[in-house]
Amino acid sequence: MASLEEKVQRLLDIQEIRDLKTQYAMYCDDQYNPDGIASLFVEDAIWDGGMFGHYEGRAAIREFFAGASDTIEFALHLTVGDKIEVDPSGTTAKGSWYIIMPATFKGPQAMWCAGTYRDEYVKVDGKWYFQNVNANLDFVSPYEKGWVAEQYTDLE
């Protein structure tokens, strides 16, 4: 049985991981602020966004996001429905989220995007960071066409 101290700490960890995810969303919505986003990942982190690519290491993740605004002029990362499990060690955690993301791609073209995240987190010196982000997009569709006529737009 976990002690009262441990139970309260787990709830605080869940809260801090939610705040981490929101901070990530806010940096993404701030023209994909590359330094801000990179500061939330540990050195050997992996970001995998399916059609948007696979990047290993904080430097590679930073470089990807530095160019993201060339394709995505504006986005709102609306992350919802979190489920966060903190490991009994209290130093690693897993999270699952939904995202619905209204966006404006180069054009300008209004887009509907939606998907799910599977994340892994690690606590270093009392602070939570992303170890892995796995974003699985269900659709990336032009606003006027919708997600049935064009489930995944051509990014070229």
Add this chain to the structure above:
Amino acid sequence: MPSERTVEQRLQRLEDIAAVRQLKHTYAKLMDAGLCHENKAWPDDRFLALFADDAIWESNVHGRHEGREALRALFAGWAARITFAKHHTIAPSIDIAPSGAEASGHWYTWETITADGQPIWLAATYNDDFVKRDRRWLIKHVRSNIQFRSPYHQGWAAEAPLPQMGA
């Protein structure tokens, strides 16, 4: 980072975070119910009681409104034009001050609205302040930064960007 020493202090912070989240939920729910109601008597005292007497509501689109009577006038203006609204408030991130009597919170909101008979998408962020008075959390300052307010039939790429409010 949590600065509390005792488990009671940490638990109190979690309870305060939950209370502030619930306050924002009540704000959205009472506003949507009021705006959707056929026989509008909104904003009513129940809704305005969510705010501190000296509360401020401001946005990059609506300007700044201070004091409960100014808020009443602002919201009455919305009620005259809006017949349907759903404020989907998303991803709360709440900081409780070390005093335990003040808090700040960030949310996203994604809104489906009918205004002047037209369907509208509205997206915004909230950066709000709260105060605890007589053991009850109240809204002190709402800062809404509206990213777009766009007709459904056009989408948000066709519209000119909205002005940005200073921090």
